[in-house]
Amino acid sequence: MLDLKINRLLNSIGKECFIKYFDEFKNSKLSNLELAEIISNKENYSLQATKVRVNSARKIIKFQNEREALALIISSKRLESDIIEDAKKIYNTL
Helix, strand or coil, X not given: CCHHHHHHHHHHHCHHHHHHCHHHHHCCCCCHHHHHHHHHHHCCCCHHHXXXXXXXXXXXXXXXXXXXXXXXHHCCCCCCHXXXXXXXXXXXXX
């Protein structure tokens, strides 16, 4: 998948959200709707917006583009350092 497409998907998800819920996005035991409901209850997102986030994140994972997505997050200049550090930890475990 091209970096441009991955970046577009990350913008739909939110880079911080992708890192915060990375393990949940990878958990295939949860349906997209179940996961969207869990996240929307924890965060201040509407259910419809959360469905878009979940679908976009799972698309990155389905096509095995996690490392590319994480590399884009790590190189981001706008994120808090703790999010970037979490992204590095995840990247190093893949």
